[in-house]
Amino acid sequence: MDPKYIRNFAIIAHIDHGKSTLSDRLLELTGSLTQREMQAQVLDAMDLERERGITIKAHSVRMMYQAHDGQTYQLNLIDTPGHVDFSYEVSRSLASCEGALLVVDASQGVEAQTLANAYLAISNGLEIIPVINKIDLPSADIPRTKEMIENTVGLPADDAIAVSAKTGLNVADILEAVVALIPPPTGDSEKPLQALIFDSWFDPYKGVIVLARVINGTLRKGQRIKLMSNGKVFDVESMGVLTPKPVEIAELSAGEVGFFVATIKDVADTKVGDTITDPTNPATEMLPGFEDIKSMVFAGLYTVESHEHGALREALGKLKLNDASFSFEPESSVALGFGFRCGFLGLLHMEIIQERLEREFGLDLITTAPGVGYKVHLTGGTTLEVQNPSRWPDPTTIDSVEEPVIIAKILTNEEYVGNILKLVEEKRGKQQNMEYVSANRVMITYELPLNEIVLDFYDRLKSVSRGYASLDYHLSGTWTSPMVKMDILVSGEPVDALSIIVHRDFAYERGKALVHKMKELIPRQMFEVAIQAAIGSKIVARETVSAIKKDVLAKCYGGDISRKRKLLDKQKEGKKRMKRIGKVDIPQEAFLAVLKVGE
Numbered sequence: 040m041d042p043k044y045i046r047n048f049a050i051i052a053h054i055d056h057g058k059s060t061l062s063d064r065l066l067e068l069t070g071s072l073t074q075r076e077m078q079a080q081v082l083d084a085m086d087l088e089r090e091r092g093i094t095i096k097a098h099s100v101r102m103m104y105q106a107h108d109g110q111t112y113q114l115n116l117i118d119t120p121g122h123v124d125f126s127y128e129v130s131r132s133l134a135s136c137e138g139a140l141l142v143v144d145a146s147q148g149v150e151a152q153t154l155a156n157a158y159l160a161i162s163n164g165l166e167i168i169p170v171i172n173k174i175d176l177p178s179a180d181i182p183r184t185k186e187m188i189e190n191t192v193g194l195p196a197d198d199a200i201a202v203s204a205k206t207g208l209n210v211a212d213i214l215e216a217v218v219a220l221i222p223p224p225t226g227d228s229e230k231p232l233q234a235l236i237f238d239s240w241f242d243p244y245k246g247v248i249v250l251a252r253v254i255n256g257t258l259r260k261g262q263r264i265k266l267m268s269n270g271k272v273f274d275v276e277s278m279g280v281l282t283p284k285p286v287e288i289a290e291l292s293a294g295e296v297g298f299f300v301a302t303i304k305d306v307a308d309t310k311v312g313d314t315i316t317d318p319t320n321p322a323t324e325m326l327p328g329f330e331d332i333k334s335m336v337f338a339g340l341y342t343v344e345s346h347e348h349g350a351l352r353e354a355l356g357k358l359k360l361n362d363a364s365f366s367f368e369p370e371s372s373v374a375l376g377f378g379f380r381c382g383f384l385g386l387l388h389m390e391i392i393q394e395r396l397e398r399e400f401g402l403d404l405i406t407t408a409p410g411v412g413y414k415v416h417l418t419g420g421t422t423l424e425v426q427n428p429s430r431w432p433d434p435t436t437i438d439s440v441e442e443p444v445i446i447a448k449i450l451t452n453e454e455y456v457g458n459i460l461k462l463v464e465e466k467r468g469k470q471q472n473m474e475y476v477s478a479n480r481v482m483i484t485y486e487l488p489l490n491e492i493v494l495d496f497y498d499r500l501k502s503v504s505r506g507y508a509s510l511d512y513h514l515s516g517t518w519t520s521p522m523v524k525m526d527i528l529v530s531g532e533p534v535d536a537l538s539i540i541v542h543r544d545f546a547y548e549r550g551k552a553l554v555h556k557m558k559e560l561i562p563r564q565m566f567e568v569a570i571q572a573a574i575g576s577k578i579v580a581r582e583t584v585s586a587i588k589k590d591v592l593a594k595c596y597g598g599d600i601s602r603k604r605k606l607l608d609k610q611k612e613g614k615k616r617m618k619r620i621g622k623v624d625i626p627q628e629a630f631l632a633v634l635k636v637g638e
């Protein structure tokens with residue numbers, strides 16, 4: 040198609056501001072889907088996404104739209120993931136577009152992620168059309184939302200389109216604005232091929248499916264392609280566009296977006312952000328912005344039943360086929376047996392993988408507390424990358440430790456600033472900036488150790504701000520910090536899977552809180568159980584779980600068999616996620632106690 044009539048755009052928004060609902064409306068208006076065909080929120084394809092109401096993977100849909108000028112335009116809507124864990128993918132999706140709809144909930148206003156995504160869009164040179172959504176709500180405040188867009192994002196918002204994605208009110212105006220305001224792509228179909236990969240996944244029937252935006256040149260069915268980051272060469276077997284139903288096509292020319300299937304076996308070969316070229320007439324340069332993304336958060340995954348270990352390995356292998364950003368390698372624990380150390384982009388990513396393992400593969404898992412990767416410099420001059428506390432070297436051999444640090448931007452209402460500052464200070468934060476972005480909204484920028492964020496930061500932030508704070512973060516570097524390993528002893532025995540890495544100055548407090556929480560979480564046994572926190576041989580905290588005195592069934596005084604059964608079933612249910620360590624049954628929650636300390 041003549042690029043003049045192509046518009047590539049994304050919708051960026053804070054979680055729950057209505058991106059999926061609006062996408063569905065646009066599909067409906069362009070006749071891409073009839074109402075009958077339309078399942079609620081087609082773009083969120085995975086069940087899990089639908090259930091959790093979040094968009095995990097980016098997809099793209101081609102819509103044909105006849106504008107008021109009589110011309111038919113090809114509109115490619117590129118969906119972007121809405122969560123900070125996936126901000127690299129967001130940035131690559133945005134790099135495939137010339138414009139973006141910035142959707143802001145009229146009752147909530149601009150949130151941290153609205154801003155983070157808007158900045159990504161601005162830095163990718165996109166034309167941004169502000170859209171104020173949910174104007175059907177009684178609490179909608181259009182003038183205030185406009186003011187916030189102007190003050191925080193720095194975009195003129197007089198012409199913001201006020202819509203209700205729910206009722207469809209004014210949504211048609213968005214399509215006209217897309218055609219009128221978003222520039223057409225400028226690539227050249229005659230130049231050597233350069234196509235940007237912005238998503239890929241593994242389909243059990245078709246193999247690896249790649250979504251790409253052709254920047255220059257033409258990508259044709261049957262042609263040979265080369266991936267510029269790794270030099271690997273494949274043949275394109277089929278290609279198409281999602282309308283949202285897949286429709287086969289023979290080529291994608293400069294400016295167009297679509298998917299293809301090639302002789303690619305491993306999704307890890309198709310890295311988001313990579314450039315595809317033609318090996319017979321290669322482009323001289325990769326497209327800018329490619330990064331090899333790394334796992335930031337690590338945790339051990341074990342099965343409750345040791346005989347399910349093989350099934351876990353198989354399931355992890357299958358998930359990895361679909362998700363190159365997730366990594367795993369075997370590890371073993373004295374307490375838990377054989378398991379895997381898994382790497383994730385962030386906590387949400389970790390929860391998603393965990394849930395899929397349990398739901399799709401029927402595994403019962405024990406997860407150890409998530410932690411980050413440290414660079415440990417030894418006195419002998421060598422440096423270790425340590426992602427597992429049980430690999431922490433002997434403290435006498437450690438010269439210094441570098442821990443990863445993030446820049447966190449927290450957007451909140453004035454009245455919660457005090458609470459939030461207290462929280463970030465407690466989390467070892469260093470203030471970078473604090474400014475009013477509108478009459479009562481404040482943007483707080485802090486440098487914080489990632490290790491503090493992966494623990495309970497999100498939940499704590501939510502509770503101290505009553506939900507009126509949003510967070511966006513990105514990795515910014517490292518700090519040299521006196522980190523130490525803290526062991527947890529149950530009945531005098533160290534349980535390796537419970538060890539965590541903490542800052543020396545906070546170890547005492549953390550240890551006290553942790554054993555206290557564990558005391559609540561470990562059920563009483565027939566005997567007394569001591570729970571201790573120790574650094575090296577020094578015990579820093581201790582609690583005792585006292586022994587059970589009575590038989591639980593004694594309460595039922597014989598007679599009522601169904602009540603008895605219920606009670607036993609309840610106990611069984613409770614047992615499911617326990618791991619017997621020595622003589623003590625430790626429930627899953629206790630392994631994650633460190634996440635719950637503030638509760």
Ligand SMILES: Nc1nc2c(ncn2[C@@H]2O[C@H](COP(=O)(O)OP(=O)(O)OP(=O)(O)O)[C@@H](O)[C@H]2O)c(=O)[nH]1
Nearest residue numbers: 055056057058059060092093094121173203204205
């Ligand atoms: N009243 C009202 N509710 C809306 C409107 N648009 C969306 N919603 C509701 O807001 C909630 C979130 O909408 P989604 O479309 O799932 O939001 P999203 O931005 O796609 O969310 P993520 O996928 O998590 O990023 C849903 O319950 C929608 O029904 C609107 O115009 N008016």
